[in-house]
Amino acid sequence: VPGPFRFEFRCLLSLDLDLRNLQAKHGSLFAQLDARADELVRRAVDWSNLSSGSTNLPGLASARSAIAETIRGDLGVDVADLALKTSSVVSSKGEEIVREHGPALVARMRPDAPVQIALTGHFDTVYPADTAFKECVLRADGTLHGPGIADMKGGISVMIAALAALEKSDVKEQVGWTILLSPDEEVGSPVSAAHLHELGTRCHVGMTYEPALPDGAMAGPRKGSGNWAVIFRGKSAHVGRAAHEGRNAVIGAARFAVAMTQACAERPSIICNVGAIDGGGPVNVVPDLAIVRINARVDTAADQAFVEATLTRHAETIAKDAELSVTQFGGFTRPPKPETPGLKRYLDAVVEAGEIVGAPTSWRATGGVCEGNNLSAAGCPTVDSLGVRGGLIHSPEEFAIPESFAERARLSLLMMLAFATNTIDARALRAEHARGQG
Ligand SMILES: [Zn+2]
Numbered sequence: 420v421p422g423p424f425r426f427e428f429r430c431l432l433s434l435d436l437d438l439r440n441l442q443a444k445h446g447s448l449f450a451q452l453d454a455r456a457d458e459l460v461r462r463a464v465d466w467s468n469l470s471s472g473s474t475n476l477p478g479l480a481s482a483r484s485a486i487a488e489t490i491r492g493d494l495g496v497d498v499a500d501l502a503l504k505t506s507s508v509v510s511s512k513g514e515e516i517v518r519e520h521g522p523a524l525v526a527r528m529r530p531d532a533p534v535q536i537a538l539t540g541h542f543d544t545v546y547p548a549d550t551a552f553k554e555c556v557l558r559a560d561g562t563l564h565g566p567g568i569a570d571m572k573g574g575i576s577v578m579i580a581a582l583a584a585l586e587k588s589d590v591k592e593q594v595g596w597t598i599l600l601s602p603d604e605e606v607g608s609p610v611s612a613a614h615l616h617e618l619g620t621r622c623h624v625g626m627t628y629e630p631a632l633p634d635g636a637m638a639g640p641r642k643g644s645g646n647w648a649v650i651f652r653g654k655s656a657h658v659g660r661a662a663h664e665g666r667n668a669v670i671g672a673a674r675f676a677v678a679m680t681q682a683c684a685e686r687p688s689i690i691c692n693v694g695a696i697d698g699g700g701p702v703n704v705v706p707d708l709a710i711v712r713i714n715a716r717v718d719t720a721a722d723q724a725f726v727e728a729t730l731t732r733h734a735e736t737i738a739k740d741a742e743l744s745v746t747q748f749g750g751f752t753r754p755p756k757p758e759t760p761g762l763k764r765y766l767d768a769v770v771e772a773g774e775i776v777g778a779p780t781s782w783r784a785t786g787g788v789c790e791g792n793n794l795s796a797a798g799c800p801t802v803d804s805l806g807v808r809g810g811l812i813h814s815p816e817e818f819a820i821p822e823s824f825a826e827r828a829r830l831s832l833l834m835m836l837a838f839a840t841n842t843i844d845a846r847a848l849r850a851e852h853a854r855g856q857g
Contacts, residue, residue, distance in 0.1 A: 434768060437842045438775050442833055448584045449829055456825035459576045462489060466572040467555035467565035473543040479521045479602045482542045486575060490526050493583040498526045506609035509648035509748050511697040513708050520603045520610055529595030534838050534845045536596040537622035537799055539790045540575050541604030545813045552815045562818040569819040574628025574806025577824055581831035594839040604790060607646060607752045612793050619797025623845035624838060627791045627803035630812060631780060637804035639766050639782035641792055642716040643723055643755030648748040649734055655707040665705025671741040672696050672709035678733040689726060690716040716786055718755055753788040754796035759855025761800045761848050768843050769802050769834060776829040800852035805831055
């Protein structure tokens with residue numbers, strides 16, 4: 420066996436042994452978690468019944484206060500509202516519409532401990548206030564069917580339960596933690612992104628509670644994602660009387676859409692999708708407004724920079740050539756989350772821990788994005804599918820598997836104990852991750 424391989428192999432063997440010892444030593448904490456299995460499910464069902472779509476401010480407020488009460492009760496910690504700025508979206512008329520998000524929720528324990536963990540999640544869902552999908556029920560097949568039950572009210576319940584168990588342990592003094600729960604994740608974290616970044620810069624490891632797949636599989640590396648609305652404005656004119664005086668914004672938008680698509684196609688690692696072009700009206704009028712809506716996904720910071728530069732260059736060149744004005748809204752709110760050696764080591768350790776606590780898991784790359792992208796880009800290696808097992812999220816068929824609540828809480832607890840005891844060196848993980856990002 421070649422040297423480096425043997426070394427890796429021995430490290431894994433000894434990690435396995437150390438984690439087993441850790442679990443045995445704190446066996447009563449794991450048993451207490453299992454005894455709370457029903458409660459973990461029940462409270463998530465209650466939260467699922469509080470409809471909290473990203474634009475439903477009263478619903479978000481109810482969900483936030485219910486979760487805050489549980490955190491206070493379970494963890495004996497102060498919970499604070501964190502005021503968030505507004506964000507804006509562009510209407511089909513090219514107007515900027517200001518959007519309120521309401522506050523995020525923050526709780527912090529032992530901020531001066533040598534190891535700091537960032538725990539993040541969101542209490543918004545994709546289901547608007549007027550949805551018919553409002554209630555969480557137990558189906559005949561034993562699964563829970565409810566809005567946000569997997570994504571991610573179940574995950575929040577798991578996070579709090581694992582922390583509550585950690586707080587009963589005799590090793591907690593070595594580790595501090597911050598919970599940040601946001602109301603704007605399902606719309607891309609436009610305003611939480613800055614707070615996630617700040618948290619990621621000062622924590623050693625991130626734990627985020629997006630659902631795992633039904634078989635326990637987690638997302639590892641993720642692509643980065645950005646959204647844009649690019650507004651072209653021209654000059655309206657009647658086609659019969661003065662077509663030559665008009666400046667056609669729809670044509671400018673169409674040229675831009677094609678140019679962006681072709682430019683990005685030269686780099687196969689980039690996905691660039693023109694999702695919509697708004698604008699135009701009666702065919703006897705030269706249209707003076709068109710909005711191109713684009714989503715782009717990238718693997719690397721270099722690809723991100725390429726998309727940003729290409730978008731600006733084509734928008735400006737085409738606007739100038741067609742005598743239009745152009746305004747860009749949006750950008751990357753999710754930087755790429757590459758597979759660094761630090762992230763890989765962390766993910767492998769979670770798989771190892773899962774085997775030990777009876778929470779089988781695995782990981783693979785995905786094009787989907789979440790808060791883990793933001794923590795990772797701030798230098799904080801993050802495993803972001805630590806929530807319950809479930810599926811069909813973002814659809815009226817969303818479900819979660821009730822047995823997975825206590826199971827996944829055991830997994831998080833073992834990881835937290837490992838960080839607290841330096842069984843897994845969180846500071847080294849961060850350093851390794853940051854180096855891997857270059
Ligand atoms: Zn989610």
